[in-house]
Amino acid sequence: MAKRLIPTLNRILVEKVVPPSKTHTGIFLPEKTSKLNSGKVVAVGPGVRDRDGKHIPISVKEGDVVLLPEYGGTEVKIGEKEYHLYRDDDILGTLYD
Known part of the structure; x- marks a missing residue:
């Protein structure tokens, strides 16, 4: 049974998101000093309520690729995979192609 x-x-x-270390043809790529710290949103919470009781939804949705801060987040291991939990306020932006 898989946990979610x-x-x-x-x-x-x-x-x-871990950038590939080599191309599909087998050429090894050098590490870049300015690598982009990004990740794919796997799940989101329901959001919070303000003082008046109005619902404030999460600004991203499942499947979005987001820019993450260099530090922060809580590491979570589910099975063999590692994930990170961030607050909505910690997400720096959404990346598009």
């Missing part, structure tokens, strides 16, 4: 984590409140579960 649904974040609470304004938290977002992210799987970090």
Whole structure:
């Protein structure tokens, strides 16, 4: 049975994107000093409520590729995979092609 984590409140579960170390033809790529810290959103919480009780939804959705801060987040291991939990406020932006 596979476990699934649904974040609470304004938290977002992210799987970090690891850039490939070699091309499909077998050419090794050098490490870049300025690598982009990004991840794919796996699950989102329901959001929070403000002081007046109005619902504030999460700003990203499952499947989005987001820009992450260099530090922060909580590492979570589910089975053999590693994920990170961030608050909605910690996400720096959404990346598009």
